[in-house]
Amino acid sequence: MGTDQRQNPRYEYRSEVELELDFAGSARSQRTLAVNLSAGGVCFEHREALRTEARLRLRFLTDDPFDVMAQVRYSTRVQTSIGEVETGAVCLVGVQFVGLSEPQKQKLAALVEELAARDDD
Secondary structure (H helix, E strand, C coil): CCCCCCCCCCCCCCCCEEEEEECCCCEEEEEEEEEEEEECEEEEECHHHHHHHCCEEECCCCCCCEEEEEEEEEEEEEEEECCCCCCCCEEEEEEEEEEEHHHHHHHHHHHHHHHHHHHHH
């Protein structure tokens, strides 16, 4: 089993995000549920596996929405259930933020700080 190479702590972040993927030259936006967030990336649920290294645009639907570019680092299919009833399979997709501007870094830092403060309570 490999070691965890993450450089930033992750925080639970159950919030809707919008992603834009480019399939065969056709951009397609969709909303999905984020699972956790760090200053370096986010993990979200998706119906389909995404190709490692694929790039996408993510929009954080906060009070002041903002976009970031990200690159897929992993995509793992998992079974989901409610109680004892299996509800199907989804993919957990982990992405790393790329090419962040200073304002994007500041917005992400503020969001992570808010999550860290909640975690301390």
